[in-house]
Amino acid sequence: GESVGLHLPTLSVQEGDNSIINCAYSNSASDYFIWYKQESGKGPQFIIDIRSNMDKRQGQRVTVLLNKTVKHLSLQIAATQPGDSAVYFCAGEHPGSARQLTFGSGTQLTVLP
Amino acid sequence: DTAVSQTPKYLVTQMGNDKSIKCEQNLGHDTMYWYKQDSKKFLKIMFSYNNKELIINETVPNRFSPKSPDKAHLNLHINSLELGDSAVYFCASSHGGDRYTFGSGTRLTVV
Numbered sequence: 001g002e003s004v005g006l007h008l009p010t011l012s013v014q015e016g017d018n019s020i021i022n023c024a025y026s027n028s029a030s031d032y033f034i035w036y037k038q039e040s041g042k043g044p045q046f047i048i049d050i051r052s053n054m055d056k057r058q059g060q061r062v063t064v065l066l067n068k069t070v071k072h073l074s075l076q077i078a079a080t081q082p083g084d085s086a087v088y089f090c091a092g093e094h095p096g097s098a099r100q101l102t103f104g105s106g107t108q109l110t111v112l113p
Numbered sequence: 114d115t116a117v118s119q120t121p122k123y124l125v126t127q128m129g130n131d132k133s134i135k136c137e138q139n140l141g142h143d144t145m146y147w148y149k150q151d152s153k154k155f156l157k158i159m160f161s162y163n164n165k166e167l168i169i170n171e172t173v174p175n176r177f178s179p180k181s182p183d184k185a186h187l188n189l190h191i192n193s194l195e196l197g198d199s200a201v202y203f204c205a206s207s208h209g210g211d212r213y214t215f216g217s218g219t220r221l222t223v224v
C-alpha cells in the first residue's frame with residue numbers, strides 16, 4: 001500500500017515570505033503526486049501535480065519538488081499571501097492502488113501580517 | 114456552474130437512521146470517489162467507482178454503500194448510522210485518476 005505523511009502539522013510564515021511544506025511517502029512505486037489546498041468549510045482544491053518522471057514543476061507562485069531517492073516532496077509558495085492560509089495536503093498514487101489517491105495528514109499554514 | 118456538487122451540505126440525524134448523500138459531477142469524468150474526513154482533517158478513501166468497477170476500501174463498514182445511477186452521479190447510502198460516522202464526507206471525480214476535483218463536502222452529525 002501507500003502511506004503519505006506531512007512533516008509538520010502547523011506552519012506560520014510572515015506575509016511576503018516564502019513557505020515550504022514538506023511531505024514523505026512510503027511506496028517507491030508511487031508515480032503521481034498532487035498538492036491540495038483546503039480552506040475552512042470547503043473541499044480540497046487542486047494546486048499542482050507532478051509525475052515521477054519529473055523532479056520539479058512550477059505553477060503560478062508554487063513549485064513542487066520531488067526527490068524519489070528519499071521519497072520526499074515539497075510545496076514551495078512564493079511571496080505568501082493571507083489568502084494562502086489553509087490546510088495543505090499532499091497525496092500520492094501508485095499503479096497498484098486502482099488509481100486511488102492516498103492523502104497525508106495535512107499542514108495548517110498560517111500567514112502572519 | 115459547480116463542477117462537483119453534493120447535497121445536503123449539512124445532515125443531522127439520530128443513531129440508527131438510514132441516510133443518503135447525493136453527488137453529481139458535470140466534468141465528464143469517468144471515475145467518482147467518496148472520501149471521509151475526520152475531526153483531525155485526515156482524508157481517507159472510501160470508494161472509487163467507474164463504469165467498470167467498484168473499489169471498496171476494506172475498512173469501510175458494509176453499512177456504507179455507493180450507488181451510481183449513471184456516470185455523472187455517485188450517491189452514498191448509509192444504514193444504521195452510528196455516532197462514529199460523524200464526519201465530513203467528500204465526493205470527488207477524476208478522469209483516469211488525475212487531478213481529482215472535490216465537492217464542498219457534507220457535514221454529517223449523528224446524535
